[in-house]
Amino acid sequence: MTDVLAIADHRRGKLRDVSYEIATAGRGLADDLGGDLHLVVISGTVDDFAAKLDRDGVDVVHTVSDGEEYNHDIYIQAIEQLTADIDPQYVLVPNSVNGLDYAPALAGRLERPIVTDTIGLESDGETLVATREMYGGKVETTVELEGPAVVTIRGAEWPKAEGTGDAEIRSFDVEIDDAALGSTVNGFEEVAGGDVDIADADVLVSVGRGIDEEENLEIIHDLADALDATVSSSRPIVDNGWLPKNRQVGQSGKVVTPDVYIAIGISGAVQHVAGMKGSETIVAINTDPNAPIMDIADYAIHDDLFDVVPALTEQFQ
């Protein structure tokens, strides 16, 4: 068992970036083991996907044509059968919303342990050493697990595999047990629409849970007005109904790349950072000098937002 099997992620006809990143992560592990890297792409326009996935370092791309969109039971049955066929030491899955929907059940089905949301991977063939965060990114840890495993990888941690490879493209026939399909996808809906598109803003004044109370948002709006900037937020502010969904920055909200992003009382959880780390200049105002947002900020003020924000507004009045 020296091979690695990595699963591609796609949605509504498009491969997601993590599919190329997982090829890089998978190649690294396959090199550690001295084995081959197999990718598999399941459901949808698999031939088109397979051609795109044939990048440097990929040895085989398997295609499974059953299904149109993601269905966890089809994914699990397909991967289970492919795993029995090629016997990989590691099965790599993107730590995406869909990855988290099938990987833990897949691990159970394969009777393998699972480690999720990894940001670094190494193996000597028997022991896998995985790096992952804990406590909302305040610390990093290494964990070890023995033998074959299912591993999910965080997006945007590994570079995308590039180039054109000379992978063998194999169509894999799967026996799908229809009786075991216990869920049906009826459609999709875009929910973050509306009048304001925070992705268009040059300057974002972005507020997080540090603001504490809905009434306090006033100081944020005042600052944004004074700067002629747009207000955005982290998720809890939207969850609480204090701002509409179209203001949410992050994995399940919008990806923004303004000239200046001012993060106020935002800790910098990975799902938030996924939506703003491409900003040109990042300023963080946070009482906690160890908040993960500090790791990606260009400028920081380790102080109380209730002191700093009004003082800043005053500077522009």
Added chain:
Amino acid sequence: MKILVTVSEVATVEDAFEIDGTTIADQYLGADLNEWDDYAVEEAVQLQEADLADEVVTVTIGPEDADQTIRQALAKGADRALRVWDDDLADVGLLDPGTKADLLAAVVDDEQPDLVLSGVQTGDDSFGATGVALADRVGYQWAAVVNHLEHEFADDTASVRRELEGGVEELTDVDLPAVLTIQTGINEPRYASLRGIRQAQRKPLEVQTLDDLGIEGVDSALALTEMYEPESETDVTVWEGGADDTAGDLASLLREKGVAQ
């Protein structure tokens, strides 16, 4: 309909902390009800208030200290609680999701709920995996990252929305019995009332050992070997001084960048 809610107590960390070996030193740690599980409890209680559920039971793997968190869930309206603990578990450093799922599966086998509500993830370990692993162990259907549940269960299915990336939701029907992992924002979790808190003291909280569950010993698949503070990716400039000074520094930067001129 009977609902089982998996409720975890998570460790919270103070702003300034020290690492002691592979853990954060005790004096910097606090405990709280896991944010995602708070939403799961609320959803279950709302289903009960709508007469769609007749019993809401919580289950927690944790030591006696976790009782305070469990009582919070009871104070918000759950009917009774189970806590799984054993001295053997105290020796396991980091419980992996598969092991947690094995323990919870034994409880599901006993309780036979129609619906299990779990959180998307724990705020401390953040595996995001235990709910779906549990579904597989007990042969239930499941859906991960659910941010809407239709309060109507026609034809023994649950209609849910799964929150995908980038502001897209997937509309899915899931056969019951099922495990749903609940995302924040699905509802507005209540604060426990004083009356609720008083009542919670009298609600049943039963402890089950590995023996009671018929499980022979546990062994986590994950060994935690190192813990350290992450390195900064940027050369961050930290402005020092009082708020007027730091606000002045930031104002200068913004003017330099042509903001608000």
